[in-house]
Amino acid sequence: MRKPRTRATRGAPTLADVAARAGVSPATASRVLHQSTRRVGPQHRERVLRAARELDYRPDLSAQAIARGTAPVLALLVSTIDDPYFSAIAEGVARSAQRHGVIVTVAVTGRDTARELTSLRTIRGQRPRAVVVGGSRTVGSPHGEALLAELRALCAGGGRAVFIGRPAGGLPAVRPANLDGARALGAAVAGLGHRRAVVVTGSGRLETVRERTDGLREGLAAGGGRVVAVERDAFDRGGGYRATRRLLARGGLAAADVLCAGNDFMAVGAMTALRDGGLRPGQDIAVTGFNDIETAADVTPRLTTVHFPLGAIGGRAAELALGGGAVEGEDVLVPGQVRLRDSCPDLRNRRTGAP
Template sequence: MRKPRSRATRGAPTLADVAARAGVSPATASRVLHQSTRRVGQQHRERVLRAARELDYRPDLSAQAIARGTAPVLALLVSSIDDPYFSAIAEGVARSAQRHGVIVTIALTGRDTARELTSLRTILGQRPRAVLVGGSRTVGSPHADALVAELRTLADSGGRAVFIGRPADGLPAVRPANLGGARALGAAVAGLGYRRAVVVTGSGRLETVRERTDGLGRGLAANGGRIIAVESDAFDRGGGYRATRRLLRSGGLGAADVLCAGNDFMAVGAMTALRDGGLRPGHDIAVTGFNDIETAADVTPRLTTVHFPLAEIGARAAALALAPGPLHGEDVLVPGLVRVRDSCPDRSAGRPHDPPPPG
């Protein structure tokens, strides 16, 4: 009598194997395991899932992509994941994707538009169900039109494309309300008695940088303040440190009473540079950030910033991309909330706003 072949001998279990063990048709097993929209009775569903576990069945994503046109994959393009801003968004994306029964693949673009386009084309070759494009778009990028064209082709062929940032070409987006949040921050800072702001931020080619700097200026101006200088560098901690060191060497901070960083990561670097230059953040000069990453309330002094629910933004973008039904050009703006902390003590009732005129 021949001994039955072990699973290792006969290869990986197939959908037919699962169906046979569960006592159902292959079509029923497929509906359960491939998240079909057709309903399967609870009893049959439990039998199929139990058989799949016992056989250690793994769906063939490539076969699904060929059969259905897409794989159960959500692709996320972000600048980096060592930046707490993007890691928080990615966490929200992953949480939402899990609820929808898909896996997440992440491509890191480093704010390089050519790399972003190349990554997108590679990902599209894997037939993902949806693509999320995170990170600030770059003004004047030579690759912008090609990127949008690839996403439009995906959308027109039944896939889904959503920006986590400003929308383009009628494609939907979920994004923080950068302009409104920055305007509220500027108004709050001026209301605390600060009138002369130096901005330390990323490249002016980044749309996020433009929105935040513009909003900050508007909020300050509405309450008698102004931006007296803008120093740009990389949109990260190192950039905040280097930009602030340059301002210290050039005397650019001499007339300022508040340093406004383009994001919290830059603010942390700026505060280190201030200390290295003999200044006390929150005492000799106020400091603000943007985004309210987890460490903003843990640094010393605690950082005044604009809070955005970053994980929620990621989750909402993923849910929009994976929801059934038609997807139109929604532009979901998520408002921010100013959180005033120790780095901006209230001086509105104390020292004068401006130095006395000469003579």
């Protein structure tokens, strides 16, 4: 056996330094530290890992990217980080990436398609192993084709790309069943005796907004209800607050018995606006959300919503992006489940006069 040598070089330790200290060849050290599929005996493996710890060795991701074509990095593009919807998805992505020995970098795009494209071009220069694009697609975006071209180029270079949302360009996707979930929510609301809904939601250019609004219309109609107005603003808590304040100012809630928010974050803002306007959410007017973020059952009143396993959605997207199987065109639709809570009371007894 070779006699282990101590490191004689200066500066950051190299792979050769680790191999010298462990008494193995650089090729063996590389297989251990770079997670090669070629097996290394447990004794040699332990010596390499110990030498790496002693030298505080850090792999050069840029060098790995050049050698392999990709770096052990998954890039996640999300609209925002203050919405619990995206933080729950990001947590699922991170858990999956950790199992694959991959680190996660996050780019926040603010639902700005130009910013999304710029972020992706920057990320491609880092040669990530995979990119997961979160957030709703924007209908009619002038940057849509350019974004797809960047993602295809990433795949052609050995990387992978997955959408959380509708699939596009033959790339795989994992997405909540928004249309079905909203349809079920509308039917459940109508089943409780609510007949006139005001929808507070985001831009109609967002595919998620379109699906959820259409689903609510269909579900309410099946139970004898209808949407009497749609008020749009930013797809976040502030947008829910502003849209509801505008409705209150012009009397737009007088004909409604339920306010359906496009997501839970908007619903929280809407409930604050209702209180500021002198109305009691869940008593003077019902309120619903969508997604079932972690705090939905903790607000007062507890929020009626559609539950999706957001962490599992993020994890599934990462698994598609980091796995070894063929995934071209795969579309994983994750069903939701209506959660009826205090914010949406049963009106049927009130209308019939039953005790």
